[in-house]
Amino acid sequence: MTDSNNAEHAAQHDFDQSDVWQRLESAIDETLAVFPERPEKFESRILLSFDDTCAHHNHAQYELRYRFTLDDSRSTAVRLDNYDALHAKWALAGFNVHGVDEPSGKLGADRNIQGLRESDAVNVWYRVWGQVSILAQTRCINKVDNWNPPCPEPLRPVERDIAYERYCEG
Numbered sequence: 001m002t003d004s005n006n007a008e009h010a011a012q013h014d015f016d017q018s019d020v021w022q023r024l025e026s027a028i029d030e031t032l033a034v035f036p037e038r039p040e041k042f043e044s045r046i047l048l049s050f051d052d053t054c055a056h057h058n059h060a061q062y063e064l065r066y067r068f069t070l071d072d073s074r075s076t077a078v079r080l081d082n083y084d085a086l087h088a089k090w091a092l093a094g095f096n097v098h099g100v101d102e103p104s105g106k107l108g109a110d111r112n113i114q115g116l117r118e119s120d121a122v123n124v125w126y127r128v129w130g131q132v133s134i135l136a137q138t139r140c141i142n143k144v145d146n147w148n149p150p151c152p153e154p155l156r157p158v159e160r161d162i163a164y165e166r167y168c169e170g
Helices: 003-009 017-032 076-089 162-167
Strands: 042-050 059-067 095-098 111-117 123-128 133-137 158-161
Touching: 017 059, 017 111, 017 123, 017 133, 042 162, 076 111, 076 123, 158 162
Parallel strands: 042 158
Antiparallel strands: 042 059, 059 133, 095 111, 111 123, 123 133
8 A cells, every 4th residue: 555545544634643632622512512401421531542544653543432421311302402403503513514314203213413523624423322422533643752642621520531541640
């Protein structure tokens, strides 16, 4: 494989690893602002990196995932109202809506909706499966030497902050 054949796997953002975590948090925060009500808390937050999905060894993709509590995941507000709000208002908030599943109106039905933030191409995925999650994802970005993430506070309280445990504790 040559670099010219893998242009789609090259760095595809105007930011690098040094501020990836903040970018992902801000994309989720902008998404939460569209909801009729912000959640009081989340069950967990995790930051994942995928080094093997990019063609270049000095690039990686990142995903920040907040998981709703099981009780909230069963509620009409989280399963239907948030989804409907994103479907109706996300484009006005600067997101290109895509990946829309239009399931039945049944509360337990799985549904997905994604929005690509126009300002920096961060993708946000509202995944309404058994337990609801909201994920922000990058394409391939440049890594930086000796990356030491800034460890931002979670947007809402989390019961288990796996991201902080992984990157910020000793």
